[in-house]
Amino acid sequence: MIRKKSKFFTFIFSTMFGAGHMYMGFMKQGVSIMSLAALLVAIGYVLRMEVFLLILPVLWFYSFFDSINKMSMPDMMFKQQEDHFIFLDNKDNRIIIDFIKKYDYAVAVGLIALGGILIADNMLDFLTSRFYMGAIGEVIRSLRWDAPKLLFAAFIIFIGVRMIQGKKKELDKEEKTDSVLKAAVVTTDNINPKTESVREVHVDTVPEIIKNIPDVIKEEEENENP
Structure with missing residues (x-):
């Protein structure tokens, strides 16, 4: 359930990839951020493509400040927020699913x-x-x-x-x-x-x-x- 919770714990969880989103109930956003971070680490270390690791700081700052911004929103605006996968709206989610099915x-x-x-x-x-x-x-x-x-x-x-x-x-x-x-x-x-x-x-x-x-x-x- 999406709702505001303790500001202290929201701040603490926001320091981890996607955990702040998941704590507030944005499960799709949190899981997608964590998965993307794990994928970048896997590509960087397993495939020895360290250049992908440069994206990790950008992803961390996005995850942190997006969680903080959501926590600071007025209640009315917060209730209007929708849970979707990172950088994608519901329409884009369907496009990705169709793409995976097609290819x-x-x-x-x-x-x-x-x-x-x-x-x-x-x-x-x-x-x-x-x-x-x-x-x-x-x-x-x-x-x-x-x-x-x-x-x-x-x-x-x-x-x-x-x-x-x-x-x-x-x-x-x-x-x-x-x-x-x-x-x-x-x-x-x-x-x-x-x-x-x-x-x-x-x-x-x-x-x-x-x-x-x-x-x-x-x-x-x-x-x-x-």
Whole structure:
């Protein structure tokens, strides 16, 4: 339940990622902030991409001051606050869920690749620490350092390509739909003989119009070729 609580404990919990939000009842915001912090740490240490750790201070300050600002709000304004995932409103939440469902294959590949990286990293660490391998050991150490970065970069490129392909398909589909609707609207059945203007086509009639498109096209061809 979202409500104001002790200012002292709110301040204390605000010093931890997302805990202040969760204490006041903003569970989605708190969980998403904590999860994002854990993800950044995992990427920074497990995949050895320390640059992502630079985002942690920004995330901490956002979490801290957002909790303090919510605590300082007037009661009326506080009651109007909605709980949603960080940086996203309810509409964006649905978009993210739809995106995951649409690209579930890519997400699954990424999770499998991450698991494989963790297993391989531990196995290579065991081999290089237990056995002397000379030049091969140096190659393995280099792979442990560089391979996660290369795989992560390849995964990002793969996601980007899939998004571009999906967007292109959506645009092509919208373009075809628009052309079909225009062809259906601009017909002799929709033109007022007196004003020669296209009458308004209501949304309820669109399915019927689409259904009758083949007949409309056939009729136009007969009129053009009597």
